[in-house]
Amino acid sequence: MPSNIIQWFPGHMAKTRRLIGENLQKVDIIIELLDARIPRSSRNPEIAKICKDKPILTLFNKASLADPDACKRWENDFRQKGEFALFIDCHTGQGIDKILPTVKKVLAEKVARYEDKGMSGRKLRAMIVGIPNVGKSTLINRLAGAKKAKAEDRPGVTQTLQWVPTSIGIDLLDMPGVLWPKFEDQAVGENLAMTGAIKDQVLDTETIAATLCERLKTVAPSLFAARYKLSEEQIATLDKWQLFEAVGRKRGFLVPGGEIDAERTANVLLDEFRGCKIGRITLEEPEYAVENEENNEF
Ligand SMILES: Nc1nc2c(ncn2[C@@H]2O[C@H](COP(=O)(O)OP(=O)(O)OP(=O)(O)O)[C@@H](O)[C@H]2O)c(=O)[nH]1
C-alpha cells in the first residue's frame, strides 16, 4: 500500500502559469476559489506571485459542507492578516449576492476611473482560478443564471478556457482546475484527495479512506461515531485501519470468509464524507487557532 500519495500529483504548474499569464491582461480581477473545508490546502501558494499586481478576491466555496464555527475562525484569520474572505455556497446560494458588491469594492478606483471617462456601463472581467472540482464552473453557471459551463462532480471537467457573460455585469473566464506539483506537507495531498480534488482513479482509495477515519477521529469524533455507530472508546483507542475495519463491519460490508469488503467500505466512507452525510466538517484549522490551543495547555 503506497504511503506517499504526493507522488501522483501531475506537474501542472507550468501550464497554469502560462494560462494565467496569457490572460492576465484581459481581466480586471482574479477570483480565487478555495474549498471552505480545506482553506489552506486548496490555496495555490503561487497564485499571488503569478497574478502580480492584479487584485485577487478570495471566495471560500462549498461553505454549506464546512463546519460553521471553523468558517468563522478562518474568516477571523483572514481578517487579521488584512485579507478579505467571503464564504459562499453555489448550491444553497449563501453569499452569492455579496460577490458583485465585493468585486466593486475591490475595484473601486478602477470603477471610478471608468465612470470619469463616461464608461460606467463598461463590463468588468474576472478570471476564476482554483483547484479541480472546487466549483469554478458551478459558480459561473450560478452567476450566469444558466448552465453555460460544464460542471460535474469529478476533477478535470473543464479543459479549455471559456468566457461567460453573467447577469450581474461581470464577464467570467472559466479556467481548468490545476494542482501544483510539490507539497511540503503530506497532509495537503491527503486533504485534496479526501475532498475530491484528485481523480479517484489515481488514488489508493482504501488508504485515503483510512486516513479520513484518522482525521475524523480528531476533527469530528462525535459526528464520526454517530454516523457509523462507533463507541467513544472505539474512536479513542482504535488506529486508522482498525476504525476503517470497524466501519466496514458495522455496515455489514463483508466478503466470503468474514473479511471486510475494503473497496466498498472505502467508497462509502469517501462518498458519505464528500456528500456531507457525516456532517459539516472542516479538515483544517487556521494557524492561530492551533497556536492558541497549544498555548492553552500551558
Ligand atoms: N455542496 C456544494 N457543492 C458544490 C458547490 N459548488 C460546486 N459544487 C459541486 O462540486 C462539483 C464540482 O463542480 P465544478 O463546477 O465542475 O468544479 P470545477 O472547479 O469547475 O472543476 P474542474 O473543471 O474539474 O476544475 C459539482 O458536483 C458541483 O455540483 C457548493 O457550493 N456546494
Ligand SMILES: [Mg+2]
Ligand atoms: Mg470546471
